[in-house]
């Protein structure tokens with residue numbers, strides 16, 4: 699009997715939620731980075747098998763108090779994903795699970811819960827890990843907890859097995875051939891943002907939004923035009939760099955990342971625009987798809 703489930707991935711920023719989703723899918727669909735708050739939207743990734751379809755929602759890392767409207771919208775995406783989950787997959791950093799941070803979310807999880815103690819490749823003290831696992835089990839009242847490493851693909855299959863066990867019998871909701879229902883323009887804009895997270899420091903990655911304005915599929919080479927929005931003129935200067943060096947490097951790195959994903963050569967053109975304080979402006983947040991109209 700075919701099984702299908704909606705699985706919401708929940709966790710603190712930087713726990714490895716997006717890395718875990720990529721490990722499940724065997725492809726770098728969603729962006730990952732050592733900086734916190736990399737993921738800003740709910741993004742679906744689909745694992746298809748002849749016997750099941752698991753529809754994962756990657757979500758932004760939960761933060762206790764938002765500092766600006768964009769963060770409110772990000773937490774809205776988390777809550778919405780929790781509302782329609784069949785199963786919640788909680789990803790904790792196995793080095794420091796920080797379960798007390800989940801006090802406000804514990805009661806919102808009304809469906810079965812599976813927990814991953816991630817990054818165990820970095821854990822030295824196995825006794826502490828076991829003690830933490832026992833504490834986590836007791837706190838959340840579940841036995842379904844797995845020590846995993848998303849980065850090294852260790853025990854990811856154990857989690858998939860547990861999720862399939864919990865999945866209700868149901869025909870597939872999505873196309874059984876594809877790993878996502880997100881459009882390619884969005885995925886490409888995320889990949890450019892990923893390179894910005896890698897290349898720029900401090901406030902820049904948090905002040906940036908990327909939008910693909912044109913995507914022309916061609917036989918040999920896809921043409922992509924993207925705009926990077928920053929909040930201030932000074933940030934535009936930093937993004938350009940001396941003699942345009944920074945944006946040039948960004949273009950090269952982004953092109954490689956996108957080509958690896960779409961498995962095709964591309965032409966990429968990047969431009970930079972200032973949209974003053976867009977992170978705190980509801981109208982801009984609507985325009986960028988963070989809040990519904």
Ligand SMILES: Nc1nc2c(ncn2[C@@H]2O[C@H](COP(=O)(O)OP(=O)(O)OP(=O)(O)O)[C@@H](O)[C@H]2O)c(=O)[nH]1
Nearest residue numbers: 711712713714715716717731735736737759848849
């Ligand atoms: N060593 C190790 N690093 C990991 C593991 N999983 C993720 N990471 C790293 O942890 C960092 C954060 O990973 P992400 O997947 O972006 O974390 P996230 O939970 O999606 O973070 P936000 O989107 O900011 O909420 C990245 O540098 C990953 O490479 C793991 O199992 N082991």
Ligand SMILES: [Mg+2]
Nearest residue numbers: 715716736737
């Ligand atoms: Mg993420």
